[in-house]
Amino acid sequence: MGLVDSDTTVDSDTSAENPTSPDTAAVALCSKLISFDTTNRGPGDSVGEREAAEFVAATLATAGFDPRILESAPRRTNVVTRIPGQDAELPAVLVHAHLDVVPADPHEWSVHPFSGEVKDGYVWGRGAIDMKNMCAMVLSAVCSWPTRGLRPRRDVVLAFVADEEAHGDYGAAWLVDKHPELFRGCVVGIGESGGHTYEVDGVRFYPVATAERGTIHLRLTARGTAGHGSRPTDDNAVVKLANAVARIAAHQWPARLTPTVRAYLERVGTALGVPVDLDDVDGTVRRLGRAGQLAARALRNTVAPTMLDAGYKINVIPGTAHAKLDGRALPGQEKEFLDTIDSLLGEGVEREILDYTEAVSAPIDSPWFEAMAEALRSEDPDAVVVPYCMGGGTDAKAFAKLGIAGYGFSPLRLPKDYPLSGMAHGVDERVPVDGLRFGARVLDRFLLTV
Incomplete structure (x- = not known):
């Protein structure tokens, strides 16, 4: 349907107040975003992302940015904005996060899945992990920059997209096909599924996805x-x-050892003091215990x-x-x-x-990966940052068609007993309040300094 003029379609009164520090608004933003029902049941059966997209655009506009609302079909709504950096000659970085969520049956939940309720130290609701948490953390960080008098080193392009929970035909794939100019100069992108705590034997790993099957x-x-x-x-x-x-x-x-899985096994083995025998990959995975499970999914x-x-x-x-x-x-x-x-x-x-x-992979030993590691260590000095390969996939595959190297980096510090594997698409999905604030600070540092 083309572009929608945000000046005439977005009510800025619906946006959150500009935060004065990177993590101030993360919890309130996450709660509000969850309250928008953006259920995607699959091709041709979606509630749509319209209201959530309008809220995102309004929040960005109130902070002084110039968001564009783009609809690929009625109510299938995307928001893209470019934040100019200090050096226009530097390659740009893309941050992409999807606004749609999978279905949730209220009768199975202890809270309403679209309540965004904050209790017991968590924000509850569908999308709390997958992935309105990332939307909130990014918004909280970047919308604090004007009031703090800060600008990133390089251009930062934000894309809040539709339809990731189906095929991306109305979201990332459509944007790449119809509006590639919006991503001009972007050489690297960050998105979901990486940068969260994965604690094993007292070591706090933070796996960053550098590949996807x-x-x-x-x-x-x-x-x-x-x-x-x-x-x-x-x-x-x-x-x-x-x-x-x-x-x-x-x-x-x-078993097939890709560069990402090889590096994961070697670095995790070193951190845990476990011998790594790449000629016996299955044995190595078993010896690594819980840490080996991440590699097992991508062997x-x-x-x-x-x-x-x-x-x-x-x-x-x-x-x-x-x-x-x-x-x-x-x-x-x-x-x-x-x-x-x-x-x-x-x-x-x-x-x-x-x-x-096709599967995608991004460089492991790169300035981008090291910048993510440094941002995590700035908030958790004991962080051990390792690459890993996702068993599934994300919108990074769509953006890869534009030559954008994709990393899974939506940082969260999680409690030891937090059941992360059961959260995305699960019942009683929730994200720790402290984890959200941690992630907003990490993203703030990464995007400002990378």
């Missing part, structure tokens, strides 16, 4: 001879499909059968049968993944690609 969604089609159910045949499409799915599910994928390609479909009547042998598979490939392993699947299909079974998103 790719997504390869497949549909299998088995063909056979249709007939009466009372007359079994060897040419049965359902049997062919079932055997193919069973072979694929049982396949033992070999191999994986595939999960998720949907089956065949037949229309119990006494009719169908001529075709279908299955859908969720495949994830490591960086550089996409061809091996597809070749392996093809070898497991068997006669009479074909496959087609429904969705293909």
Whole structure:
């Protein structure tokens, strides 16, 4: 639908007051953002991000910035703004965060999932971790700059986007396709899923995502001879499909050491004093205990059968049968993944690609990574910052098409007993108040000094 003039569509009275320090407004902003229902149930079934986007734009405008509201479709709303740095010749840094959330059933929660309630030291609600916390921390930090008389060294581009919880077709992917000029000069981007505390044996690790596995969604089609159910045949499409799915599910994928996983194992092993044998990766992962779990998720390609479909009547042998598979490939392993699947299909079974998103990776030993590490250590001197590979994916893949190296860096300091793995998309999602404030200060330092 094009651009919407923020001067005429955004009510600045809805924005938060400008904070006077980077973490002052983080909690209130997170609570308010959660109160906007931006549920995304998948393609064609979304509440939309409109009101949340208007609030973000109003908050930025009140701080003196010039946000642009862009709608890819009715109510599928994105906000982008560029904050000029002190040196226009330096490459720009992108911060991207999505406004949509997955569904939540209020009957399963102890608080309403869109209440944004603050209690017991937490902000509660859908999106508290995934990822309205990041939206709030970024807003709290950058909106404090004018009142503190500060400017970043380089241009900072902020993108609050729609639709990440589906395919990004109305958010990051649309912006990259239709408005690449908004990201002119950006060479690095930070987004979700990294920079949070991961404590093991008294060592506080902060894994920063430097790679993401790719997504390869497949549909299998088995063909056979249709007939009466009372007359079994060897040419049965359902049997062919079932055997193919069973072979694929049982396949033992070999370990493949990517640069990110290699560096993670070596650096974590050094910090914990655990011997690392890269010729015995599985043994090393076991010896690392809880720390090894992060590496285990990204040692191999994986595939999960998720949907089956065949037949229309119990006494009719169908001529075709279908299955859908969720495949994830490591960086550089996409061809091996597809070749392996093809070898497991068997006669009479074909496959087609429904969705293909290549894996991405960013430099580990880079000034960008070191700047993130320094920002974390400024708030936690004992932080051990390590790279890791995400098992899933984020909008970083869309921005990679513009040559933007993506890092998962949404910093949080978390309590030792905090069940992070069950928070994103889970019941009673919540984020620690102190963690939010910590993250806002870390992001403030990173964005000002990088």
